[in-house]
Amino acid sequence: MSDAPVVEHPRKRVLGALGQAGIETTRTVGSAYGVFVRTLYYLVRGRHEPGAIARQMYEIGNRSLVFVSLVMGFVGVILVYQGGVQTQRVLPDLSQLGATFLELLVRDLAPSLAALMLATRVGAGIAAELGSMAVTEQLDALRLSAADPVDYLVKPRFVASIVMLFVLTIVSGTVAYACGLVGARVFFDLSPRSFVDSSLVDPVDLGSGLVKCLAYGAAIPILSAHAGLSAKGGSDAVGAATTRAVVHSSLAVIALDFAISFGAHALFGGYSR
Amino acid sequence: MSDAESGARDEARSASEAPLRLAGRLALLLAAIGRAVAEGELDRRMFVKSLYETGVRSLPIVVLTALFTGGIMVVQAAPIVERYGAHGLLGWGAGFGTLREIGPLLTALMISGRVGANNTAELGTMVVTEQLDALRALAIDPVGFLIAPRFLAIVTTLLLATLFADALALVGAAYVGAALLGVDPAVFYTGLTSGLLGFGDVAHGLVKSVVFGVVIALSSCHYGLATTGGAPGVGRSVNAAVVVSAAGVFLCDFFVSFLIA
Amino acid sequence: MISFREVSKRFGTRTVLDRVTFDVPRGAISFVIGASGAGKSVLIKHVTGFVRPDAGEIWLDDLEVSRLGERELASVRKRCALVFQHATLFDSQSCLENVALPLEKHGRGRTGAEIRARARALLARVHMEPFADRYPSELGEGMKKRVAIARALALDPEYVLFDEPTTGLDPVNARRVDRLIQTLSREGGVTSLVVSHDLTSIFGIADRIVMLYKGRVRLIGTPDDFRQSDDPVVRQFVRGEAEGPMDA
Ligand SMILES: Nc1ncnc2c1ncn2[C@@H]1O[C@H](COP(=O)(O)OP(=O)(O)O)[C@@H](O)[C@H]1O
Ligand SMILES: [Mg+2]
Secondary structure (H helix, E strand, O other): OOOOOOOOOHHHHHHHHHHHHHHHHHHHHHHHHHHHHHHHHHHHHOOOOHHHHHHHHHHHHHHHHHHHHHHHHHHHHHHHHHHHHHHHHHOOOOOOHHHHHHHHHHHHHHHHHHHHHHHHHHHHHHHHHHHHHHHOOHHHHHHHOOOOHHHHHHHHHHHHHHHHHHHHHHHHHHHHHHHHHHHHHHHHOOOHHHHOOOOOOOHHHHHHHHHHHHHHHHHHHHHHHHHHHOOOOOHHHHHHHHHHHHHHHHHHHHHHHHHHHHHHHHHHOOOOO | OHHHHHHHHHHHHHHOOOHHHHHHHHHHHHHHHHHHHHOOOOOHHHHHHHHHHHHHHHHHHHHHHHHHHHHHHHHHHHHHHHHOOOHHHHHHHHHHHHHHHHHHHHHHHHHHHHHHHHHHHHHHHHHHOOHHHHHHHOOOOHHHHHHHHHHHHHHHHHHHHHHHHHHHHHHHHHHHHHHHHOOOHHHHHHHHHOOOOOHHHHHHHHHHHHHHHHHHHHHHHHHHHOOOOHHHHHHHHHHHHHHHHHHHHHHHHHHHHHHOO | OEEEEEEEEEEOOEEEEEEEEEEEOOOOEEEEEOOOOOOHHHHHHOOOOOOOOOEEEEEEOOEEHHHOOHHHHHHHHHHEEEEOOOOOOOOOOOHHHHHHHHHHHOOOOOOHHHHHHHHHHHHHHOOOHHHOOOOHHHOOHHHHHHHHHHHHOOOOOOEEEEEOOOOOOOHHHHHHHHHHHHHHHHHHOOEEEEEOOOHHHHHHHOOEEEEEEOOEEEEEEOHHHHHHOOOHHHHHHHHOOOOOOOOO
């Protein structure tokens, strides 16, 4: 190794990294939007292939169900514990703990955490699979036979992901709530009867939870497929595509979470009590 | 198509590799790293280089994640705080969740996706192109030269990133609180510092971030080193690494929360 | 001297080496030849401990290499360099840095300037000095291979194992590599074990040739022995004929 400058001036690199990230984000959103539009087009005009969708539902849903439910179970216990300990610092009793936890689960935690895990588990999988096909020229073979990879490969994953995220959210949210209930009993001696309380869940909470499911379920397969389809080059290309898929879909989940939560509160905040 | 599908099956098999055996492998890797460091085999220059690269790579994503996290925490804390009419508690409400749980967790997940995945891809590529064997052929210990520097760089970066993300998230939360609820940022900061939250809450999060860093660094190095089967193999390794990292982070969050409570 | 004694190796159900026995005498240039997939790369990787035999022993002078652990192998690898079949340069480092790395890690040179000067001299031996500051991704396969040879020579090894050093090189550079191998053993006393199916190299510089066929040693001898052999497999190989008893 020579002492020739291997790296540019640090300040330039840091600012450059931020600027680069901004440009890259804009460009990615732009071309991923193209994939999204084509997916919607093929939903209406494309081939009908219930078999492929079912297979993807199995891949995306059943494979993730245990993973996501397990993690959400642990998360349920931790959140009840941390929330309870903190609430005890300001409030005399924990009678609202269960109701508040349910409200938070419905409007945010269940869809968002399930989606973050789906972004990792499924986003990486989609990108690795499509990326491998891209670098081994299987995609070009598809195109040569006049089949758009978006129709054949992206559309089934798109539909499956939206459907399965709803299922995952409901199942893993239920697991989290059940585990939280056990946690509340063990740590704070709260009876299940006082913990199970849906009085704080209103239509706005339900609505924003559902909108989040839909938005995440659509964003994850599109961004991941986009990362995989645009893989070019050798053995590092598939790895890079997989990395991009995880990062882009996780960031999308967090950004959409903020946007939808903010929007719901700004529009219907007065209604929600 | 059938290639890719059997690939996905292999990936699932390696990701669901018997958890105990995986834990054993990770422990052995950790021991090897510890031994390399203890015996002075750590290549300092590679460490500085890795640290710099992980840092630069993480910065944009940590900034974005932190700002969104702050915003989300305020929006979620808002109804609870409004219910009790206690705007002075908004800083506390958004603060404890951020410091103890969401800050360390989201920062770890994002760095796992960005840096951990990248590390697996780089190591995996080096393995399938025999660059790792080339190091051994030159009598250079790959653990001291490549693995230990990357491991330490990831752990250090995650710790610093969490500290930075905590601060940034709370600043973001203060301004979202002002925009959404009309709570003056000064009131927000008072809520943060009024004594309900202390250094313990920050430390709680930082201890977790070190544990998360170890989990992410170990699994990303392990899957990189275990790569076989060319370019698709690298993709499968990255996939397995991020899944195991995420599961490991959540599991450790559970145990560490109670251990240091 | 490198000795293979009854070395056998299987991958799964496929027997790649079957009781292979031969010696590589000091100072000479020995060739291992055989069809692609015959197990030549697997064979020489046994010498530096990258592959472990299922049965048999490999000796390097008075060390039984096949018994050594990874740490003890480090000292073997300093004495016995391996040039991989595919150039395995580190992507993130320039050619000069690639060659300087072993010098640095093993303290061959007191100052950075001294190390760089040595690395440049090594690159000059393979005619790659003008490309010292290029990165591997900017070079063709043949150029990378020459840099990999320079890197392998960095620690002044007594033994050098070359895995197909001329494959992928143009004829001019292939002969330059041949001459380099010759110079190393004639003037530097280096023992070379070369895996090859480049007939020009084989009959140009080999002192001894070992032919592997179906996992077994088919013939050991001088180039003349090979030219005069009436074994149909050997004849087909050394004449490069399409028709004959060898499997496709
Ligand atoms: N690590 C390995 N695992 C399984 N099979 C291997 C491995 N390394 C080599 N082989 C197989 O051993 C045989 C000989 O390979 P090799 O020594 O590379 O042949 P060559 O004579 O062309 O150098 C090939 O069939 C190859 O597929
Ligand atoms: Mg070979």
